[in-house]
């Protein structure tokens with residue numbers, strides 16, 4: 471048994487049982503007992519205030535990782551252009567690189583992408599690692615994994631960031647497994663631990679009810695994906711130059727099992743609210759499709775996109791592509807108007823990047839007001855028509 475109880479010190483206070491994430495500690499007859507669910511994580515040892523727990527768990531020493539340097543951003547492209555999320559990650563990556571005192575680097579994998587190096591330099595890249603090969607023209611999991619794994623092994627970066635796009639969600643886990651790394655998906659915040667230099671990767675956990683900060687002290691690179699729209703893109707600096715480092719592409723036949731026969735873009739889903747500058751969003755408080763009609767009128771008057779909560783989607787008042795939040799889209803508009811939305815944490819997670827939040831709710835204690843710049847306590851069906859009338863008059 472790697473953890474045991476020193477009975478004379480144990481008060482049966484239950485701190486260890488509370489701290490154990492696996493439910494492996496139980497209190498019986500005012501004494502703690504370790505059950506066979508124990509994974510030897512050590513959480514109970516840190517929690518006990520009475521020196522009532524002992525252990526022979528040996529902490530593995532942290533390897534010397536000082537040779538790993540640089541914050542890498544996987545620059546995802548589509549039809550030869552950078553995706554907005556790649557720009558957003560360059561902004562965040564630049565901030566992290568500055569904190570670490572290391573270089574921000576971009577990684578381009580594809581065919582004919584060298585012209586994008588200048589754009590990446592203007593977004594802050596000091597180096598651009600380029601794998602250019604006609605066999606990489608279309609995304610294929612195994613081929614991209616091979617190329618990125620080779621690049622990482624050759625250049626040993628400290629951090630690798632990717633967009634949580636369909637491609638990123640496919641490639642990042644495959645790569646992390648190939649190199650035996652960790653991966654934190656869908657981060658909403660990134661930072662650097664000042665003492666250790668570890669990347670702090672924050673994301674919603676347990677159904678969005680807590681924000682968990684995860685770090686990876688024993689392996690490099692530290693890998694994280696970030697959903698589009700969460701981070702702000704940097705100001706481009708015209709004329710900046712980056713060193714372009716070309717990677718020799720070595721692919722095995724077994725990496726080329728997938729052949730792209732044709733490419734048919736999905737029929738347009740109509741909207742991409744992640745890029746909207748003004749959003750009028752509604753929740754259960756709008757009551758019906760007709761209620762959303764009123765919001766649509768306001769949105770049209772303001773040149774805004776219409777959006778809503780998960781409840782509004784489930785009720786069929788708006789399409790799923792317009793859902794904002796943890797399981798919907800993350801938005802960063804200049805102005806976000808929340809109408810009849812309570813502001814549950816899962817919804818708030820998607821709107822925190824908004825510049826101004828205006829909330830209309832008849833409940834003065836609604837959580838949405840905790841993040842609102844302007845709080846209007848009132849009935850949506852009175853406030854929105856008044857806004858419409860004022861807008862029309864102003865026009």
Ligand SMILES: Cc1cc2nc3c(=O)[nH]c(=O)nc-3n(C[C@H](O)[C@H](O)[C@H](O)COP(=O)(O)OP(=O)(O)OC[C@H]3O[C@@H](n4cnc5c(N)ncnc54)[C@H](O)[C@@H]3O)c2cc1C
Pocket residue numbers: 677678752753754755756778779780781782793794795796797798799809810811812813814815816817830831832833836848849850851
């Ligand atoms: C794992 C998980 C993921 C989730 N992901 C998301 C997500 O991505 N996005 C999301 O939105 N939700 C998500 N949810 C659901 C979330 O928890 C909430 O249930 C949801 O956001 C609530 O939507 P709402 O604000 O429309 O409804 P409610 O919480 O019911 O709030 C309605 C609000 O309207 C107000 N109101 C009522 N009538 C009026 C009126 N006439 N005038 C003014 N105000 C009025 C009420 O005071 C209330 O505050 C998720 C939940 C889970 C568990």
